Amino acid sequence: MATNLRTTTFNSCPSSTETDDEGVQGTCEDASICKRFAVSIGYWDDPYLQHFVRLCKERKAPEINRGYFARVQGISQLIKAFLQKTKCHCQILNLGAGMDTTFWILKDQDLLPDKYFEVDFPLIVTRKVHSIRSRPLLSKPILELHSEDSLQGDGHMLDSKRYAIIGADLRDLPTLEEKLKKCNMNAQLPTLLVTECVLVYMTPEQSANLIRWAASSFETAMFISYEQVNMDDRFGQIMIENLRRRQCDLAGVEPCKSLESQKERFLSNGWETASAMNMMELYSRLPQAEVSRIESLEFLDELELLEQLMTHYCLCWATRGGSKLGLSEVTC
Numbered sequence: 001m002a003t004n005l006r007t008t009t010f011n012s013c014p015s016s017t018e019t020d021d022e023g024v025q026g027t028c029e030d031a032s033i034c035k036r037f038a039v040s041i042g043y044w045d046d047p048y049l050q051h052f053v054r055l056c057k058e059r060k061a062p063e064i065n066r067g068y069f070a071r072v073q074g075i076s077q078l079i080k081a082f083l084q085k086t087k088c089h090c091q092i093l094n095l096g097a098g099m100d101t102t103f104w105i106l107k108d109q110d111l112l113p114d115k116y117f118e119v120d121f122p123l124i125v126t127r128k129v130h131s132i133r134s135r136p137l138l139s140k141p142i143l144e145l146h147s148e149d150s151l152q153g154d155g156h157m158l159d160s161k162r163y164a165i166i167g168a169d170l171r172d173l174p175t176l177e178e179k180l181k182k183c184n185m186n187a188q189l190p191t192l193l194v195t196e197c198v199l200v201y202m203t204p205e206q207s208a209n210l211i212r213w214a215a216s217s218f219e220t221a222m223f224i225s226y227e228q229v230n231m232d233d234r235f236g237q238i239m240i241e242n243l244r245r246r247q248c249d250l251a252g253v254e255p256c257k258s259l260e261s262q263k264e265r266f267l268s269n270g271w272e273t274a275s276a277m278n279m280m281e282l283y284s285r286l287p288q289a290e291v292s293r294i295e296s297l298e299f300l301d302e303l304e305l306l307e308q309l310m311t312h313y314c315l316c317w318a319t320r321g322g323s324k325l326g327l328s329e330v331t332c
């Protein structure tokens with residue numbers, strides 16, 4: 001088994017002196033640094049990420065880059081399928097968004113929803129708001145769609161006609177809801193919620209509360225979640241142990257046992273349909289020309305490593321309402 005050769009994961013960890021929440025916030029930096037590295041060697045285009053995160057000098061392993069490629073492609077396909085079904089007459093809530101750049105990319109593609117919301121811890125949001133305000137490439141697209149000359153908000157949030165970023169703790173649902181409503185979240189609109197590597201940092205009870213809150217708040221909705229799966233097997237246990245040794249506890253690993261447990265957390269918390277696919281399966285379904293292009297970027301000697309990593313992450317998506325829109329037909 002290649003398990004011991006490179007025990008890489010898509011998570012990062014803070015130093016042992018940091019508290020749990022600081023550790024979780026630290027994962028934002030790691031995800032965006034890995035994405036930035038993959039972008040810098042041509043895996044996909046993202047002209048915005050460089051304005052949020054520095055380029056890491058150290059090379060990332062090819063299986064990590066391919067993993068991020070599959071993750072970004074998979075999530076983007078599902079988001080676009082939702083936008084197509086709703087003809088963009090909808091809202092998107094990216095929860096635990098970190099330095100995600102989807103808003104800017106959708107704007108370039110003329111695919112923006114009525115409103116795009118991002119939520120993360122106040123500390124992360126403060127950093128992101130600072131980048132947005134100080135770089136015209138990031139603030140101009142927001143201002144162009146806004147009816148006023150300046151953007152509302154303070155260090156912890158920013159609100160405009162089509163984009164809002166809010167500093168809030170996803171475990172404190174009354175405050176989260178209050179802040180979203182202040183930024184004109186519209187519960188009547190078809191709503192897409194996205195959590196990319198986020199739920200695993202909350203206890204199963206906390207993530208179930210968030211999933212249930214989402215189901216009870218929006219009549220027509222879809223939820224996309226990307227995170228670990230098959231964590232009960234040997235490789236999964238090694239991933240957990242490696243992270244724990246680096247003071248990073250995956251508090252929410254319990255629902256990450258299997259594709260079934262991933263779906264079940266939605267079906268038992270108010271969602272009507274749920275689908276899940278591991279990332280190896282998703283990778284095999286990506287357009288062949290695109291896969292050949294990225295596979296020619298770097299030589300990967302240990303295909304087993306890629307397979308091990310990709311079978312330990314999955315995309316899960318759930319829907320409720322939306323039969324007229326055909327939301328339950330959405331797939332990767």
Ligand SMILES: C[S@@+](CC[C@H](N)C(=O)[O-])C[C@H]1O[C@@H](n2cnc3c(N)ncnc32)[C@H](O)[C@@H]1O
Pocket residue numbers: 024025026027028031032095096097098099100119120121124168169170171195196197198201202
């Ligand atoms: C691994 S990062 C992923 C960031 C982004 N979704 C991506 O994939 O690039 C996890 C993010 O979730 C955020 N997060 C985790 N728990 C949270 C909570 N309880 N409230 C707000 N944000 C949270 C972290 O601060 C971090 O930005």
